[in-house]
Amino acid sequence: MRAMVYRGPYKIRVEEKDIPPIEHPNDAIVRVTTAAICGSDLHLFHGMMPDTRVGMTFGHEFVGVVEQVGSSVQNLKPGDRVMVPFNVYCGTCYFCARGLYSNCHNVNANATAVGGIYGYSHTCGGYDGGQAEYVRVPFADIGPSIIPEWMDEEDAVLLTDALATGYFGAQLGDIVEGDTVVVFGAGPVGLFAAKSAWLMGAGRVIVIDHLEYRLEKARTFAHAETYNFAEYDDIVVEMKKATDYLGADVVIDAVGAEADGNFLQHVTTAKLKLQGGSPIALNWAIDAVRKGGTVSVVGAYGPMFSAVKFGDALNKGLTLRMNQAPVKRQWPRLFEHIRNGYLKPSDIVTHRIPLEHIAEGYHIFSAKLDNCIKPLIIPGAN
């Protein structure tokens, strides 16, 4: 089969690999029909995530058709069209039994501090991902769902991570009616978090980024007020002014490890790998939220330490909430919202790239060329 393969920092290519075999009775092999590149894949691409091995296939956002199932699989059969959450999870460990699917304890031999994620380094379990023609899906009876007949394939692929994560991020904010919600980052997760904040009754939604074309999308797609932080000397002060010096009730960090806005922080993290993540957006979130407010973190950070302003968080009495999204828990409600027309996830897709050209797809997304917001990967396309 053809598969994207990591060749070292900033380098990937498409190679011929063996179709993955069934390795466990509850495995399925899925033929991928659409995959996506996630902003967090760029952390791998840039060599920031420890134990990212040459030869791994990335990709934790994918949908496809079941090709083969293991002997104990009962809920799926070959030919089923399925969407697969980015979490690999068993369904029965201490954490899964409590709905914390992203924190499963039975699928990641390499680390206890993170669950299993497809195509996301050995730190997240060492599973090959879906930017390929075929992918192994463990616990096929637990994670995947059959895509409803009425659902568009591109909406389905965005439900496997970006939309579920953005919606989850808004929930972590514990938004109540009339709250002012600030979202750092106008990428896919930030756009969906902003859109979700309205569903939860926000009174104002403000999105902050430095890419004007993404802020334009935040205005039109997510009905948000926007600020380009590169236009201001100090974006925290602007947020205080925008809230009559109170601060926002809720701030969502939808940026994560490669945040821009401070040269030293960015370079020590993204270039020199001396921190687990550039804490610029997180520190702005801590400073921009009001005392007693809530900071929700869904931007991805690595396992190393980061220079976070913890004293401010303490002294302001903040609630800090965070996790990788337990994706499938969000799906029934998100299906309703899509059916009701409240959400149309595929509106943020900007690029559809054949698998054979995936290296260019990563560069376009990484360097923010061509007004790229969300690139999809299409195996088998020319």
Place this chain on the structure above:
Amino acid sequence: MPYTANKPSRARSSDELRAAIPGWGADLDPKDRPSVPKEQFDPGLNGARWDFPERQPEKWPRERSIEHKFLTPVFGTSAPPRGVSGVIRKYSYKKYSEGRAAHWLLLLAADRVDAWEQHLASFGSLRPDNPITETGVLSEFSRHGVTSRFGKKRADLNHQWIDPILVGGPWLIAGGLGFAAVRRLARLRRT
């Protein structure tokens, strides 16, 4: 102003927002949201038919965190450890917990060693690494590399110049060293 008791608000009324924004307030009740409460204990929640999953066969000694009691019943099988990088990785997993910086720093070091091991190995194969095609940098010409960047007030331009040095620098140094070695060998042969 926060200097008095009432909350300042520039928000529109709920009725205005409901009229303006599709779905506004559909999840208004904080208790009626999919991830509330955070933990919802229900061992039958996922329809699994096992208490503990059947074990996946271990086809090679699988490295694991020492914070695990045993090898997890299911694990990834991508890219088994190999070469010098594999030795570093196995040592890191065997010696240090996830709580130790040494664990992660060794894994990061192994990643860099792995990349160079595989780059060098590729030169002995039918498909040597090609940093031009593998970085996707040619899309700079087809996807508006210049107009996407300049005149846009982008905050990332202050560090993007580092990327070509980080990526291309080692290749240039390696190429230079290789060229010097070949020239030296040629001179030695002549004398």
